[in-house]
Amino acid sequence: MSSRRSIALIATGGTISVAPPTADAQRHDGAGALTPHADASPEGIDVVPRDALSSSSRRMTPGDLWTLATAVTEEIAHGRDGVVVTHGTDTLEETVYALGLLVDTRVPVVLTGAMRSPHLAGPDGPANVRAALVAAADPALARYGPTVVFQDEVHVARLVTKLHSTRVAAFGSPAAGPVGFVAEDRLELLLGPPPGTDLLARTGPPRTRVGLLHAATGIDGSAAGTIASDVDALVVAALGAGHVSPSLGEALVRIADAGKPVVITSRCPDGALLSHTYGGAGSETELRRAGLHFAGMLSAPKARLRTLFGLSAGIPAGDLFPASARPAR
Numbered sequence: 001m002s003s004r005r006s007i008a009l010i011a012t013g014g015t016i017s018v019a020p021p022t023a024d025a026q027r028h029d030g031a032g033a034l035t036p037h038a039d040a041s042p043e044g045i046d047v048v049p050r051d052a053l054s055s056s057s058r059r060m061t062p063g064d065l066w067t068l069a070t071a072v073t074e075e076i077a078h079g080r081d082g083v084v085v086t087h088g089t090d091t092l093e094e095t096v097y098a099l100g101l102l103v104d105t106r107v108p109v110v111l112t113g114a115m116r117s118p119h120l121a122g123p124d125g126p127a128n129v130r131a132a133l134v135a136a137a138d139p140a141l142a143r144y145g146p147t148v149v150f151q152d153e154v155h156v157a158r159l160v161t162k163l164h165s166t167r168v169a170a171f172g173s174p175a176a177g178p179v180g181f182v183a184e185d186r187l188e189l190l191l192g193p194p195p196g197t198d199l200l201a202r203t204g205p206p207r208t209r210v211g212l213l214h215a216a217t218g219i220d221g222s223a224a225g226t227i228a229s230d231v232d233a234l235v236v237a238a239l240g241a242g243h244v245s246p247s248l249g250e251a252l253v254r255i256a257d258a259g260k261p262v263v264i265t266s267r268c269p270d271g272a273l274l275s276h277t278y279g280g281a282g283s284e285t286e287l288r289r290a291g292l293h294f295a296g297m298l299s300a301p302k303a304r305l306r307t308l309f310g311l312s313a314g315i316p317a318g319d320l321f322p323a324s325a326r327p328a329r
């Protein structure tokens with residue numbers, strides 16, 4: 001039996017594949033241009049290029065995430081030993097989490113990108129692709145769900161976030177750090193896989209609209225009412241451990257009472273939501289008592305995708321975010 005590994009390389013666009021600027025709109029090269037030449041390819045890996053999308057990540061839609069999830073699922077069904085997805089970095093953390101919701105990843109699925117385009121000095125794309133291929137070829141990574149490999153670090157979908165807007169070391173996992181790294185074309189895992197799974201019990205194409213509101217000093221209930229009138233559910237990046245201003249709290253309770261799920265996350269990049277430490281209007285205790293849903297340690301954009309795809313598949317918000325002070329599992 002051959003020990004060679006067959007890895008799908010799925011391109012979606014982003015800085016990693018941006019073609020030299022022209023007078024026309026920005027263009028992206030496909031997976032063929034990202035495939036390492038034979039002499040630069042990690043040993044024992046056969047790369048199978050596939051183009052899924054061609055977009056800056058700011059243009060990604062929930063429909064695009066569904067298209068990508070379908071492409072990844074097909075490659076796994078074709079018997080690939082692993083899948084690498086190249087992607088723009090701005091929303092990379094959302095796409096990796098969406099794949100965790102939508103794809104039964106029985107083999108490693110690794111996302112990567114670049115901060116410097118191929119025509120800038122010191123482009124980081126080729127090294128990131130090479131490290132991602134190495135990681136995707138190691139079956140030990142399958143149990144971690146979809147991961148991000150960037151600057152030789154391995155990050156899990158639930159925790160990874162873009163921390164810097166321009167540096168090549170752009171990604172981190174504030175709560176726990178990377179779970180491993182790649183060196184000399186070898187994957188080294190430092191920590192075990194995250195507990196539980198993000199995979200939804202059932203999935204379907206996106207059909208719901210979910211709004212996102214960022215709490216801040218002086219943000220009151222009027223903003224929530226305006227956003228909620230246009231969506232099926234609302235996610236709030238609340239203050240600290242799950243608090244909002246009294247006025248915003250009252251508005252959120254009204255929205256929930258009217259039948260639109262309201263999901264509370266924290267605008268802090270690390271730490272848990274509380275359940276019974278603070279009391280009074282706008283406190284976590286009051287918001288939980290009023291039936292708002294708490295998303296554990298998920299960031300607001302990721303909780304939004306969980307809400308959007310979960311509700312689209314007919315899963316009630318209470319099942320997506322079980323009432324518990326513990327992180328969403």
Ligand SMILES: NC(=O)C[C@H](N)C(=O)O
Nearest residue numbers: 014015056057088089090
């Ligand atoms: N570094 C990048 O890929 C940024 C780009 N704007 C994108 O997200 O598509």
